[in-house]
Amino acid sequence: MLEEVIYYEERGTKYGIIAHPAIEKKEAPLVVFLNAGLVNRQGPNGIYVKLSRDLKAAGFASFRFDLPGIGDNINDSRWSSKTQFYAEELRSVIDHFRAAGRFDSFILLGLCTGANMAFDYALGENAVKGICMINGTRMPQGGNGGRSIRVRYYRKYLTDIRRWLKFLSFKKLLRVPGYFILVLVVIGGKAWSLLSGKAKGKAAKKDPAAGPKEITWWPVLLNRGVEVFQVVSEGSESFDCIDNPDKRVADLVVSRDNYREQIIYDADHTFTSIVSQKALIEGIVRWCQSRFN
Amino acid sequence: MNQQAAYFGLHFKRYFSLLFEPASITSRCVVLICNPIGQENIRTNKAVIHLGRELAGQGIPAMTFDYFGMGDSSGRSEDMTSHSCLESITESAAYLKSQTGIDDVILLGIRMGGLFALGSDAVIRPKAVVLWHPVINGAAYVEESRREHRKWLLGSFVPKDGLFKKKTEMLGFLYSESFNEQISRMRVDLHAMNRTCLWLGNTDPKSMDSPAGENKHVTYLASAYRKFWTKSGLDDAIVPIHDIRCIVNWIKPLGVLTPTNR
Numbered sequence: 001m002l003e004e005v006i007y008y009e010e011r012g013t014k015y016g017i018i019a020h021p022a023i024e025k026k027e028a029p030l031v032v033f034l035n036a037g038l039v040n041r042q043g044p045n046g047i048y049v050k051l052s053r054d055l056k057a058a059g060f061a062s063f064r065f066d067l068p069g070i071g072d073n074i075n076d077s078r079w080s081s082k083t084q085f086y087a088e089e090l091r092s093v094i095d096h097f098r099a100a101g102r103f104d105s106f107i108l109l110g111l112c113t114g115a116n117m118a119f120d121y122a123l124g125e126n127a128v129k130g131i132c133m134i135n136g137t138r139m140p141q142g143g144n145g146g147r148s149i150r151v152r153y154y155r156k157y158l159t160d161i162r163r164w165l166k167f168l169s170f171k172k173l174l175r176v177p178g179y180f181i182l183v184l185v186v187i188g189g190k191a192w193s194l195l196s197g198k199a200k201g202k203a204a205k206k207d208p209a210a211g212p213k214e215i216t217w218w219p220v221l222l223n224r225g226v227e228v229f230q231v232v233s234e235g236s237e238s239f240d241c242i243d244n245p246d247k248r249v250a251d252l253v254v255s256r257d258n259y260r261e262q263i264i265y266d267a268d269h270t271f272t273s274i275v276s277q278k279a280l281i282e283g284i285v286r287w288c289q290s291r292f293n
Numbered sequence: 294m295n296q297q298a299a300y301f302g303l304h305f306k307r308y309f310s311l312l313f314e315p316a317s318i319t320s321r322c323v324v325l326i327c328n329p330i331g332q333e334n335i336r337t338n339k340a341v342i343h344l345g346r347e348l349a350g351q352g353i354p355a356m357t358f359d360y361f362g363m364g365d366s367s368g369r370s371e372d373m374t375s376h377s378c379l380e381s382i383t384e385s386a387a388y389l390k391s392q393t394g395i396d397d398v399i400l401l402g403i404r405m406g407g408l409f410a411l412g413s414d415a416v417i418r419p420k421a422v423v424l425w426h427p428v429i430n431g432a433a434y435v436e437e438s439r440r441e442h443r444k445w446l447l448g449s450f451v452p453k454d455g456l457f458k459k460k461t462e463m464l465g466f467l468y469s470e471s472f473n474e475q476i477s478r479m480r481v482d483l484h485a486m487n488r489t490c491l492w493l494g495n496t497d498p499k500s501m502d503s504p505a506g507e508n509k510h511v512t513y514l515a516s517a518y519r520k521f522w523t524k525s526g527l528d529d530a531i532v533p534i535h536d537i538r539c540i541v542n543w544i545k546p547l548g549v550l551t552p553t554n555r
Binding site for chain 2: 274276
């Protein structure tokens with residue numbers, strides 16, 4: 001079992017866990033995991049740990065740690081702007097491994113907010129040779145976020161009697177009267193906005209086509225030769241970005257050689273089912289092997 | 294306060310540990326925190342870290358660890374057995390003693406960790422036991438976990454036939470059927486408990502249909518939180534700070550250093 005604790009700060013208070021293969025490949029990049037939301041370095045359902053061990057078996061070293069304020073890393077009193085301090089923390093990690101002469105290149109891997117952070121950080125760091133973004137695409141979103149998930153869900157299970165029974169049982173409505181009133185208000189509001197045409201306007205407002213900032217960042221990253229792997233699950237809001245991409249995305253991003261994507265069906269946002277975890281892990285390991293071997 | 298992360302144990306069975314070392318030790322006891330398993334383990338992580346830091350802040354060394362097959366320790370969840378969990382506690386207690394030079398251990402178990410802590414009581418012979426929202430009945434726990442998983446499944450994108458058949462999948466973690474059977478046979482039995490014990494939860498042991506309620510060694514304190522280890526309720530906190538302070542205040546007098554025992 002080749003896993004060890006690495007302290008990456010001079011003061012020796014911040015640490016993470018490196019999993020390295022028995023024989024490290026020369027020039028192979030280090031895979032750095034970034035926290036998914038507020039979940040600690042194990043990742044949702046422990047998938048970062050499982051993934052790091054499979055990467056290790058495939059010959060790739062990986063490092064998992066906690067960003068400030070998450071998991072074990074609460075030694076830090078810097079709270080004012082977490083985006084900036086997250087980036088500083090990640091820089092400390094990368095600088096540590098470069099200074100130690102162990103790794104010169106890195107793959108950033110994150111789920112949800114971790115994916116977005118991987119993208120943002122890679123824009124300004126030449127040592128990052130690849131990013132793996134899971135359910136966080138930094139792309140304009142087709143459809144209408146939460147609503148399109150619900151539509152997909154109900155379309156998928158239209159003929160499933162068990163789910164209809166669950167839906168029709170109104171258990172939650174009966175348990176909490178306040179919730180019942182809230183549902184009535186929401187349904188009424190939705191009906192009103194649909195009838196008065198406000199919903200269309202709202203959807204248009206949500207459409208990031210109005211702000212193409214992120215679209216312009218993609219060519220910067222891809223022109224630098226950074227390998228990108230996008231993974232989205234059927235139960236995630238990011239699904240629409242890949243399944244039904246914006247035309248500009250298709251032109252600027254999807255056609256590029258160093259861009260790959262994978263959709264995992266029958267999976268929720270955090271890959272709770274073991275089958276979906278296996279599909280995710282296999283996909284990422286295969287991508288690492290094909291692009292960095 | 295210093296937070297010291299390390300691996301210990303043999304090459305094929307290594308445990309991840311996190312030791313909270315006080316700036317100056319003012320207690321003759323150390324606290325070993327036994328975590329829950331599975332999804333609850335992830336959900337309680339923040340509470341455990343805060344608990345360890347609060348204890349260390351009061352001069353009491355504390356340590357948390359991952360069971361074999363959980364978290365950052367070696368092994369996979371499907372390889373876990375009740376024996377491996379009890380062994381993880383025993384090994385961790387020995388490591389904690391060797392690191393601090395203090396022999397009096399207080400076992401603090403959260404959820405399933407409470408049952409495991411009681412299971413290792415005879416081997417470790419702790420000075421006291423703290424049970425924080427312990428699982429009372431292993432069989433009920435397994436059934437509840439399965440129910441939660443089925444409930445999640447019904448509202449998810451995962452089809453029912455996409456599941457593993459032989460092993461039991463519970464909210465993101467895979468366990469062997471034998472592990473579930475072993476857990477199902479475990480049950481809180483405070484009857485024979487002859488150690489000081491704090492029970493912090495929503496179920497008063499006196500109300501349980503068991504002789505455990507008669508045990509004068511057991512102190513019951515009502516928890517201010519219902520289910521902080523799940524995300525099912527709106528009133529659930531990730532860091533149940535009131536409970537943490539209750540525990541620290543209860544443990545503190547147990548290890549007070551006096552001029553005679555210093």
